Amino acid sequence: MRRSGSLILLSALILTGLIRCGTNTDRPVYSIFSLLSVAAPAIVDVAPVDISEGLFGTPGYRLRYGFDVKYYVTNQEPEFVGYNLYITTTSLSTEAILTGIGTDPYLPLGYEPTFYHSPSEANTSSSSLITKRVTALKAPPGEIPFQICEKYFFRLQAVLLTGVESAPGPQISSCAFYDSTLCPSDSSCN
Secondary structure (H helix, E strand, O other), rough: OOHHHHHHHHHHHHHHHHHHOOOOOOOOOOHHHHHHOOOOOOEEEEEEEEEOOOOOOOOOEEEEEEEEEEEEEEOOOEEEEEEEEEOOOOOOOHHHOOOOOOOOOOOOOOOOOOOOOHHHEEEEEHHHHHEEOOOOOOOOOOOEOOOOEEEEEEEEEEEEEEEEOOOOOEEEEEEEOOOOHOOOOOOOOO
């Protein structure tokens, strides 16, 4: 009796396994994009730019600084759609960046990516250097301007059409003033 019960249980398990064997889910267990790495972009330079409003010495004058971010398009992945720009007031560890702690991308249009590009634009010749102006730490609505004599950290990440992002590129820092030696000694620029 005991042997026949074990035999029935074993037969039922084999039958259950055979019924499910070969079921096609029409998609792989792991996305092909999770197996491919996306090349990390790098910023060439970040330069402060005076974007003051009004005439100096008049009541309507407002001292303001922005940054020109310079980079090359280097990604050639077929689904590459552009780069997300991340701006922080402190240098982040690689672990914090990979886990998404500390910042959201700078999105002047309200959606990703920050800078649109296609794989056909990939070129590193000196004439292909791209310069994009960033006028605030956080884009409108709810704009937060850059503070004069404060240091900011910039990095790019490539974005694919599927939403997959590359590993973070290196962080580049820059001071929000044309000459950091003129900033107070207790500012983050010094």
